[in-house]
Amino acid sequence: MPYNRNILCIGAGYVGGPTMAMIAHQCPDYRVTVVDINPERIAAWNSDELPIYEPGLDEIVRAVRGKNLFFSTDVEQGIRENDIIFVSVNTPTKTFGVGAGMAADLQYWEKTARQILQYAQTPKIVIEKSTLPVKTAQAMESILRHTGNGIWFEVLSNPEFLAEGSAIRDLTNPDRVLIGSRETKSGLLARQILVDIYASWVPRERILTSNIWSSELSKLVSNAFLAQRISSINAISALCEKTEADVEEVARAVGMDSRIGPKFLNASIGFGGSCFKKDILNLVYLCRHYGLDDVAAYWESVVRINEYQQERFMGTMLTAMFNTLAGKRICLFGFAFKANTGDTRESPAIFIARRLMEEKAEVVITDPQALKNARVDLNDTAGNVRYVADPYEAAAGCHAIAVLTEWDLYRKLDYRRIYESMEQPAFLFDGRNILDHQGCFDLGFNVFPLGKPPLKHF
Numbered sequence: 322m323p324y325n326r327n328i329l330c331i332g333a334g335y336v337g338g339p340t341m342a343m344i345a346h347q348c349p350d351y352r353v354t355v356v357d358i359n360p361e362r363i364a365a366w367n368s369d370e371l372p373i374y375e376p377g378l379d380e381i382v383r384a385v386r387g388k389n390l391f392f393s394t395d396v397e398q399g400i401r402e403n404d405i406i407f408v409s410v411n412t413p414t415k416t417f418g419v420g421a422g423m424a425a426d427l428q429y430w431e432k433t434a435r436q437i438l439q440y441a442q443t444p445k446i447v448i449e450k451s452t453l454p455v456k457t458a459q460a461m462e463s464i465l466r467h468t469g470n471g472i473w474f475e476v477l478s479n480p481e482f483l484a485e486g487s488a489i490r491d492l493t494n495p496d497r498v499l500i501g502s503r504e505t506k507s508g509l510l511a512r513q514i515l516v517d518i519y520a521s522w523v524p525r526e527r528i529l530t531s532n533i534w535s536s537e538l539s540k541l542v543s544n545a546f547l548a549q550r551i552s553s554i555n556a557i558s559a560l561c562e563k564t565e566a567d568v569e570e571v572a573r574a575v576g577m578d579s580r581i582g583p584k585f586l587n588a589s590i591g592f593g594g595s596c597f598k599k600d601i602l603n604l605v606y607l608c609r610h611y612g613l614d615d616v617a618a619y620w621e622s623v624v625r626i627n628e629y630q631q632e633r634f635m636g637t638m639l640t641a642m643f644n645t646l647a648g649k650r651i652c653l654f655g656f657a658f659k660a661n662t663g664d665t666r667e668s669p670a671i672f673i674a675r676r677l678m679e680e681k682a683e684v685v686i687t688d689p690q691a692l693k694n695a696r697v698d699l700n701d702t703a704g705n706v707r708y709v710a711d712p713y714e715a716a717a718g719c720h721a722i723a724v725l726t727e728w729d730l731y732r733k734l735d736y737r738r739i740y741e742s743m744e745q746p747a748f749l750f751d752g753r754n755i756l757d758h759q760g761c762f763d764l765g766f767n768v769f770p771l772g773k774p775p776l777k778h779f
Contacts, residue, residue: 501536568772655726678704
């Protein structure tokens with residue numbers, strides 16, 4: 322059948338796959354192709370077991386795959402045949418050279434830009450979907466336009482604002498869609514084409530347009546502000562423990578102020594995921610590049626508080642368990658960086674597991690979606706670690722449980738059964754404050770929440 326638009330996405334990861342599945346689902350008259358150089362990832366997208374877990378994603382992919390949504394490894398053909406190209410490749414933090422540890426590593430992005438240049442035979446709208454430093458579009462334009470081959474490329478910025486675990490909901494009913502372009506005639510025309518795609522299901526008032534630099538910077542700033550709130554409440558949780566205040570009561574009181582609001586005020590062991598730390602450090606690097614050292618130091622402190630919270634959690638475990646963890650078996654409830662995803666990138670659980678093994682503890686990890694990734698994350702460790710899918714089996718014989726991911730599953734477990742299967746005295750460290758602390762204490766646990774007084778039997 323003929324299609325009104327032919328759309329390509331280069332990169333079949335956590336952003337590209339779900340976003341293109343949603344566009345295909347909402348726009349049946351568009352042909353959407355997702356390409357990736359990783360054949361195993363593409364094979365998974367074409368199978369019954371998708372490469373990522375996201376509630377609701379399976380149903381959408383099954384509904385449109387093979388109809389107007391296709392997954393392929395043929396990047397060259399995809400570039401030739403499609404007029405609209407989303408670039409959704411990985412942009413990790415540099416581990417080498419200038420800016421190592423802070424700046425974005427743009428080598429994959431540049432390789433993709435040069436592939437587009439090499440294989441394109443007709444004009445293209447190229448859309449930045451990856452999170453990129455402000456002014457990156459200028460570099461992409463320099464690569465694509467100064468070729469002398471007569472092909473015109475228009476570069477747009479369309480950053481994603483997805484939260485893993487709720488990506489399908491976020492795509493279906495987004496707070497906003499942001500599209501940045503050059504303020505030229507061709508730029509505004511290309512921007513309108515992308516606006517019309519999203520307007521197939523997103524109300525027009527939620528589709529924001531801006532200049533391309535504002536769009537690029539907005540993604541970094543959004544993630545920085547969210548992470549800042551998490552680090553702020555986590556810093557206060559430390560003070561709550563010293564003063565016998567309750568961080569949840571403090572957060573509730575603060576969050577009822579309409580100028581502040583309640584979101585992202587839940588104390589925890591810290592933020593993880595592929596975006597927050599990477600984007601904040603990128604912002605720090607940009608600020609330093611432009612000579613804004615005080616601004617850079619401010620944002621860098623958000624990351625430092627996050628690291629402090631994880632080390633503080635470890636310190637609480639060590640102190641509570643008589644200042645030694647050697648030979649003790651510790652069960653980690655959750656390894657993903659958040660609930661409803663299998664993603665473990667920058668998960669606080671990685672730090673906690675490694676630190677426990679440094680203290681010669683035996684570690685048992687359970688998680689409903691992330692055990693495969695956990696094995697990869699810890700494959701270079703020399704410590705004693707086991708991976709057990711069933712939480713009851715995982716906790717049996719352990720001296721302590723540390724709740725590291727806010728899976729709803731862990732709220733509903735039979736903690737009497739768990740307590741009776743553990744070594745005594747049994748300890749419970751709730752790094753997400755999701756359990757009934759008094760109820761667990763009454764069962765016999767020594768309970769250590771975050772930002773609250775501990776409940777101890779000694």
